[in-house]
Amino acid sequence: MSGAVRALEVRDLVVRYQGRAAVDGLDLDLAPGQVLALLGPNGAGKTTTVEVCEGLRGRDGGEVRVLGTDPAGAPDALRARMGVMPQGGGAYPGVRVREMVGLVATCSAHPLDPDWLVETLGLASCARTPYKRLSVGQQQRLALACAVVGRPELVFLDEPTASLDPQGRRLVWDLVRALRADGVAVLLTTHLMQEAETLADHIVIIDHGRTVAEGSPDDLTAAGADRELRFRAAAGMDLRLLADALPEGCTVSEPTPGSYLVEGSIDPQVLSTVTSWCARQGVLADDLRVARRSLEDVFLELTGRELRS
Amino acid sequence: MSFEAGTFTPAPGRGALGRMLGTQVLLETKLALRQGEQVLLTLVIPLALLIGLTLLRVVPLPEPRPTSALGTVLALAIMSTAFTSQAISLGFDRRYGVLRRLAATAVPRWLIVLGRLGGMAAVVFVQVVVLAAVAVALGWRPGAGSPGWVVLLVVLGTAAFGAVGVLLGGSLRAELVLAVANIVWFVLLFAGGVLVPAAALPGPLATVVQLLPSGALAEGLRTALVGGTPSTAHVVVLLAWTVVAGGIAVRTVRWS
Numbered sequence: 384m385s386g387a388v389r390a391l392e393v394r395d396l397v398v399r400y401q402g403r404a405a406v407d408g409l410d411l412d413l414a415p416g417q418v419l420a421l422l423g424p425n426g427a428g429k430t431t432t433v434e435v436c437e438g439l440r441g442r443d444g445g446e447v448r449v450l451g452t453d454p455a456g457a458p459d460a461l462r463a464r465m466g467v468m469p470q471g472g473g474a475y476p477g478v479r480v481r482e483m484v485g486l487v488a489t490c491s492a493h494p495l496d497p498d499w500l501v502e503t504l505g506l507a508s509c510a511r512t513p514y515k516r517l518s519v520g521q522q523q524r525l526a527l528a529c530a531v532v533g534r535p536e537l538v539f540l541d542e543p544t545a546s547l548d549p550q551g552r553r554l555v556w557d558l559v560r561a562l563r564a565d566g567v568a569v570l571l572t573t574h575l576m577q578e579a580e581t582l583a584d585h586i587v588i589i590d591h592g593r594t595v596a597e598g599s600p601d602d603l604t605a606a607g608a609d610r611e612l613r614f615r616a617a618a619g620m621d622l623r624l625l626a627d628a629l630p631e632g633c634t635v636s637e638p639t640p641g642s643y644l645v646e647g648s649i650d651p652q653v654l655s656t657v658t659s660w661c662a663r664q665g666v667l668a669d670d671l672r673v674a675r676r677s678l679e680d681v682f683l684e685l686t687g688r689e690l691r692s
Numbered sequence: 693m694s695f696e697a698g699t700f701t702p703a704p705g706r707g708a709l710g711r712m713l714g715t716q717v718l719l720e721t722k723l724a725l726r727q728g729e730q731v732l733l734t735l736v737i738p739l740a741l742l743i744g745l746t747l748l749r750v751v752p753l754p755e756p757r758p759t760s761a762l763g764t765v766l767a768l769a770i771m772s773t774a775f776t777s778q779a780i781s782l783g784f785d786r787r788y789g790v791l792r793r794l795a796a797t798a799v800p801r802w803l804i805v806l807g808r809l810g811g812m813a814a815v816v817f818v819q820v821v822v823l824a825a826v827a828v829a830l831g832w833r834p835g836a837g838s839p840g841w842v843v844l845l846v847v848l849g850t851a852a853f854g855a856v857g858v859l860l861g862g863s864l865r866a867e868l869v870l871a872v873a874n875i876v877w878f879v880l881l882f883a884g885g886v887l888v889p890a891a892a893l894p895g896p897l898a899t900v901v902q903l904l905p906s907g908a909l910a911e912g913l914r915t916a917l918v919g920g921t922p923s924t925a926h927v928v929v930l931l932a933w934t935v936v937a938g939g940i941a942v943r944t945v946r947w948s
Contacts, residue, residue: 472789
């Protein structure tokens with residue numbers, strides 16, 4: 384990432400709640416026209432991080448620069464340049480959709496047309512519905528409208544698609560792509576792997592307030608991709624001969640009956656060793672593939688498989 | 693959905709302050725006048741009491757009755773709007789995150805506070821106009837009153853109740869705010885010098901009532917409407933509640 388002034392620059396951010404570190408030494412970088420996804424399980428510190436960047440929350444350590452300015456105390460001039468979509472809420476209980484978008488639009492000097500935005504986000508049919516009677520998905524689309532109506536340089540989207548149906552999710556993804564293409568910087572938090580993989584230029588996976596991995600979606604899923612080969616065959620085959628035939632550093636196992644896993648540096652030689660061994664055994668290796676890990680695999684590997692409250 | 697290139701090209705900047713304030717005041721006013729429970733509290737009950745107190749002789753009131761009744765319901769209306777209604781809406785607005793939403797826009801924070809106060813003032817204005825008009829229909833003649841004192845008391849009463857309302861609505865959970873604000877409203881109506889004048893209450897209670905914003909405002913308004921000068925004590929009591937509750941609120945009120 385290059386560019387004179389970063390949209391967002393976070394160095395060694397620390398935020399504590401009652402002595403416990405919710406964010407613990409986090410670094411982030413975001414350039415204009417880029418999408419940064421903050422990925423992590425519940426309670427990883429995503430929302431806390433976003434709120435510090437928005438100026439809604441103080442910090443206990445580290446440096447934060449939003450569009451070149453420290454957001455602490457949320458100077459009016461800085462807030463005029465950013466758009467915020469909070470996670471849930473963000474409107475008067477009795478306010479109508481169109482009224483709320485209109486109110487937020489008047490806060491900006493050159494807003495988008497609220498009517499167009501309401502229509503585009505599929506809210507025209509509920510434009511006169513009070514906020515508290517909207518579905519969660521409609522509330523979320525309203526929050527998104529309020530985040531972008533002021534034509535900001537930097538947009539914070541905290542779990543923008545959490546309660547949306549597939550159509551709604553697609554719409555939000557198209558919108559994020561359009562923002563990016565028009566030079567807007569987007570920081571989004573999500574726990575949807577596909578969302579991060581599809582939208583982000585750069586992904587930071589955080590857990591317990593720390594970065595556990597980061598990189599482009601390709602970097603993250605490619606790491607270790609050449610390290611396993613899986614195939615299916617008859618259950619309970621004798622693997623000793625195969626193990627002897629494989630090059631140094633490769634191991635073979637049968638994690639579940641009939642499903643075999645070769646781990647190590649997988650090259651054409653290994654592939655041919657496996658297929659010729661199967662031929663000698665008189666079995667057909669089925670569903671043979673060099674595994675490429677999904678982002679979900681990476682995520683679960685890094686953050687554990689146990690449920691978080 | 694595809695968007696035309698350049699649709700979202702950044703064009704940041706703060707909107708005009710006057711327009712932001714105007715839009716927010718108008719919206720807050722509309723919200724207050726649109727919500728059934730709030731209108732019941734701020735207009736329907738005061739109107740019903742104005743008519744009842746004027747026509748039925750259940751509660752002892754100084755003559756002329758229409759004038760005293762107007763003083764009573766004006767005090768009640770101000771208490772309903774600035775305290776109960778304000779506290780409840782603030783409690784739920786915090787729950788719904790609207791203050792944080794607005795605090796994350798280019799609006800300066802002082803303007804958000806001013807917008808709320810403006811909405812409250814607008815509702816009080818509507819109440820005064822409606823109640824005065826109905827009082828005229830019931831036989832009240834404005835001629836005898838001291839308009840300067842009435843306006844001053846309306847402003848001071850709104851400020852005192854508003855400060856207490858913001859303190860309550862900005863500190864507790866929304867459900868708790870709802871319960872407390874309604875109970876306090878009820879207690880002050882009957883035992884706080886609003887409906888029953890302090891003089892008609894038993895000894896020690898009469899003294900306490902003079903120190904409450906409800907008692908001070910209602911007594912003051914009833915006096916000013918018949919052309920009298922409210923006692924300095926009433927003015928001081930209202931000012932004291934404003935300063936003390938406002939001072940605590942500034943330190944304790946949470947935005948979410």
